[in-house]
Amino acid sequence: MSKASENSSITEPSSLQVSFHEISINTSPSIDFGSSTVTGSDNTSLGSPKMSESGMDFKNVDVIECEEFEESEKSSFSSVSNCNVVEARDVHESSFRSVCLSKPHKGNDVRWDAIQCVQGREGGELGLGHFRLLKKLGFGDIGSVYLAELRSTGSLFAMKVMDKGMLVSRKKVARAQTERDILSLLDHPFLPTLYSHFETEKFSCLLMEFCSGGDLHLLRQRQPRKHFSEQAARFYVSEVLLALEYLHMMGVVYRDLKPENVLVREDGHIMLSDFDLSLRSFVSPTLLTSNQGSSCTNSSYCIQPSCIDPACKLSVCAQPSCYQPTCFKPSLFNSKPTKSRTERINFSTSDSLPVLVAEPTEARSMSFVGTHEYLAPEIIRGDGHGSSVDWWTFGIFLYELLHGKTPFKGNGNRETLFNVVGNPLKFPEGSSISFAAKDLIRGLLVKDPKKRLGFKRGATEIKQHPFFENVNWALIRSTTPPQIPKPFDVAVFNQTLKSSLPSNHKSGSDSERSSGPYLDFEFF
Numbered sequence: 001m002s003k004a005s006e007n008s009s010i011t012e013p014s015s016l017q018v019s020f021h022e023i024s025i026n027t028s029p030s031i032d033f034g035s036s037t038v039t040g041s042d043n044t045s046l047g048s049p050k051m052s053e054s055g056m057d058f059k060n061v062d063v064i065e066c067e068e069f070e071e072s073e074k075s076s077f078s079s080v081s082n083c084n085v086v087e088a089r090d091v092h093e094s095s096f097r098s099v100c101l102s103k104p105h106k107g108n109d110v111r112w113d114a115i116q117c118v119q120g121r122e123g124g125e126l127g128l129g130h131f132r133l134l135k136k137l138g139f140g141d142i143g144s145v146y147l148a149e150l151r152s153t154g155s156l157f158a159m160k161v162m163d164k165g166m167l168v169s170r171k172k173v174a175r176a177q178t179e180r181d182i183l184s185l186l187d188h189p190f191l192p193t194l195y196s197h198f199e200t201e202k203f204s205c206l207l208m209e210f211c212s213g214g215d216l217h218l219l220r221q222r223q224p225r226k227h228f229s230e231q232a233a234r235f236y237v238s239e240v241l242l243a244l245e246y247l248h249m250m251g252v253v254y255r256d257l258k259p260e261n262v263l264v265r266e267d268g269h270i271m272l273s274d275f276d277l278s279l280r281s282f283v284s285p286t287l288l289t290s291n292q293g294s295s296c297t298n299s300s301y302c303i304q305p306s307c308i309d310p311a312c313k314l315s316v317c318a319q320p321s322c323y324q325p326t327c328f329k330p331s332l333f334n335s336k337p338t339k340s341r342t343e344r345i346n347f348s349t350s351d352s353l354p355v356l357v358a359e360p361t362e363a364r365s366m367s368f369v370g371t372h373e374y375l376a377p378e379i380i381r382g383d384g385h386g387s388s389v390d391w392w393t394f395g396i397f398l399y400e401l402l403h404g405k406t407p408f409k410g411n412g413n414r415e416t417l418f419n420v421v422g423n424p425l426k427f428p429e430g431s432s433i434s435f436a437a438k439d440l441i442r443g444l445l446v447k448d449p450k451k452r453l454g455f456k457r458g459a460t461e462i463k464q465h466p467f468f469e470n471v472n473w474a475l476i477r478s479t480t481p482p483q484i485p486k487p488f489d490v491a492v493f494n495q496t497l498k499s500s501l502p503s504n505h506k507s508g509s510d511s512e513r514s515s516g517p518y519l520d521f522e523f524f
């Protein structure tokens with residue numbers, strides 16, 4: 001976590017288990033922000049501690065992984081072009097193809113072919129032994145992420161490696177499962193592709209797309225005066241908005257938006273990462289006409305396809321499986337009783353034309369998750385929350401990109417939380433951002449989620465704000481990003497590896513070196 005010291009994540013208490021169909025809470029813990037639950041200083045996490053506090057020694061993990069590598073060592077080829085994909089037919093091909101076909105937007109990615117090639121050549125499923133781990137990119141609450149090269153193909157991936165024993169002992173299995181399940185759903189230009197998941201005896205590994213440009217937190221710090229221009233910020237938030245819209249349509253509430261989780265791809269476009277704190281609801285869309293709206297009052301959200309004939313006034317109501325978890329509330333604030341689901345539904349819209357609205361605004365969770373400066377007031381108050389929390393964090397995110405700081409940061413986490421709930425939004429003195437930017441931020445940072453921009457019609461409502469007036473939503477993927485990272489050169493890692501090897505290894509050939517997975521791990 002690149003900014004762990006500034007924005008620590010608050011995670012679910014270990015006794016809280018979120019599943020996709022329902023939320024069950026074994027106990028109803030009360031959180032006292034002033035005591036041991038939020039341990040120590042401002043930078044500590046609520047719930048599970050970060051790696052440094054976990055007692056988990058990642059150096060040891062690496063060494064253990066090396067042993068697994070040695071067992072499953074595979075021979076190397078020089079490049080993917082040496083592989084004959086057509087000949088790579090085996091029992092895995094059909095299942096593999098079905099994975100590719102379920103991701104039509106990413107289907108042409110050559111990395112699918114590289115994987116298929118290796119599997120076809122060597123048979124069997126992918127395993128750790130098929131990869132060279134070049135660099136540890138970072139670590140989070142549930143595992144470490146490595147830059148991994150699929151041996152003999154030159155294809156690079158980000159591999160998240162999670163110690164299964166640690167997941168069990170720290171009660172993180174559900175979080176890991178959430179992340180994996182959500183990743184496997186995604187097929188969007190601004191969201192990560194999950195290429196594969198495999199398990200070894202000790203580790204659970206997710207093979208994802210690698211982003212070489214770092215994250216928006218680092219990029220922001222490199223800007224003059226440590227904030228983005230309005231034009232650059234508009235580009236990044238527009239792409240994030242499309243990613244959130246897609247997630248919401250898939251029934252996923254992201255819940256952890258912050259610059260550290262927005263990665264920059266090689267081409268300068270963005271990719272949202274880190275889904276282990278996300279909430280997923282299942283949706284079973286059913287058709288109803290608008291005058292049946294009242295019959296849908298128990299639904300969690302309403303989808304109104306934009307292409308339908310306005311005269312017909314059809315809308316699709318999607319009803320996620322309902323869940324209303326046992327209330328769990330922080331003791332910092334008195335929680336108001338959670339409103340019933342029926343009270344929150346509002347089918348009336350002032351717009352005469354039908355619009356696409358696909359938001360699980362009624363998906364409810366009582367989990368206390370997120371990052372202090374980004375937490376929505378309803379989460380802190382323990383009122384329960386839905387997809388509107390993403391619009392709150394979206395407002396904080398835009399504010400931070402434009403000003404270089406978040407609006408409610410206090411001297412410590414406790415003060416920050418009080419500020420979020422009780423302080424009015426203020427812009428820094430001399431803030432030179434446009435009226436439209438301020439107005440959008442004001443609309444998003446409304447403390448009552450029901451009055452917040454995006455509550456009624458989701459991303460559609462936000463996209464129509466004047467701040468986005470000239471954004472061509474359909475073509476944003478083809479827009480030139482404000483900054484394009486320097487081309488990524490994997491040779492740098494090979495070079496570093498060579499120079500790091502003990503002298504008795506230096507006389508060996510490259511292939512000998514690269515086939516020594518222990519050394520790869522030892523180095524990192």
Ligand SMILES: Nc1ncnc2c1ncn2[C@@H]1O[C@H](COP(=O)(O)OP(=O)(O)OP(=O)(O)O)[C@@H](O)[C@H]1O
Binds near residue numbers: 211260
């Ligand atoms: N696909 C990727 N490409 C490049 N770097 C990545 C990728 N995914 C994650 N990283 C980097 O690896 C680090 C760890 O990521 P990970 O998602 O495990 O945890 P996190 O976001 O730091 O925290 P947590 O999971 O605890 O919320 C991050 O710093 C991130 O920048």
